Amino acid sequence: MPRGSRLTPQELGSIQALHLEGKSGRYIARNLGRSENAVRNALKPKTKQKAPRKSADRPRRISEAIDQILKPSTVRKLLNSSHAAKWIKRKPSPDIKPHHKAARAAFAAKYLSKTHVWSSVVFSDEKKFNLDGPDGYQYYWHDVRTETELYSKRASGGGSVMVWAVISLQGKTQIAFLEGRQNPECYTATLDNYLVYQDPYRALGIQKLKWAAKSPDFNPIENVWGQLA
Template sequence: MGRGPLLTEVEVGMVLALRDHGFTHRAIAEHVGRSTKAIRTVIDQREGYGSNFKGRKPAKLIGRELRLLIREASKTGLSARSLATSLDIDASLRTCQRRLQGSENMEYVKRKHMPMLKKSHKIARLEHVKKYLKDPPFWPGIIWSDEKRFNLDGPDGLQYYWHDLRKEPDTYFTRRNGGGGVMVWGAFSSSGLSELAFLTGNQNSVCYCDTLGNYLFPFAHEHYGQHQNLTRAR
């Protein structure tokens, strides 16, 4: 509970006078309109009352320093901890977080991820969709396959940042290689799941063909036989 306002000089004089006339703490509190604790403090300290109260601590992280914090958060999206360290801010981490949360333009959100698609990729995907919307394939005869890399040197899709609501949402590109991680390949169809392949090293066309020969073809032969026309979708 916060500290209440100090009694005025007139109120202090009334408290001491009533006490000298034998009034109880409760009676004085009712007469003056202050709490019993405040009355007791005045009587205990008498002439020294109020001399120990230094007032509230000055607010941290205001003015120019606060504007710098918000500007850097808007520019970089870094966490409050990283901002406090890089800017050498003389305030606690919790204070930095409160100031950012109190800004009407800043919001701590999850960064969206997307594949790094060139214009040619987008056009090809759109044409592919249009083609199969018009003439859909025989779905039971399709085997779906894909590979996925799990990064071990950072989060996979769990990146949060301080987003400036006046700007477009930030994104990061998913990657196929670089950094520590493990890559797997798998396939499925209406008949079931293939064996999961753990891939090693950089995957070029030769490695990918080996993966298909060792995992996709046995899966297709087992469930569909060797002489059926199958479509592989990636």
């Protein structure tokens, strides 16, 4: 049989038998008329081939080529250069449940066409202003190769002031500067001084508008505080 051809099952058996008898590879090759390399390959232990790995249940959506491009730094650069996205602070929101949403929708539907009502409604609210600026607005893009930037802040935020005011279609009240906790007695005093009694006669027939729970955004005075802050 010419050299280079595949070993037959008989030759493979002979190689194994002679090897078990202690014969050398050179002796086996000369005896079978094969090369020593062929004999060595036949005597190598056969490794069990691993079964192909099953793919995950969910197919891969990003190819390996694209995956090499989508590094975190690349994504951040794309977001930073995009006109459709910007890095902002996440705003807090009340924990609104389904029944709160239903009440909000009902409130909006009730007054959707009753625009005349708002001419006789006053909107009040209180607001805390920190003397060192708004809470938690010190954000910036940091270069990790440089020292972290710091900003000075006085103890306890430098203090704060609590104010209260009223707006309506007829105008606005003076800003009330509140002191201490606003318990019912303090709040009543604020109403007397800044809302109800601006003229010699006490207003009568004032009714409280039934408000949807957890709906501070319904109050337009929030926009006033937003402009001032």
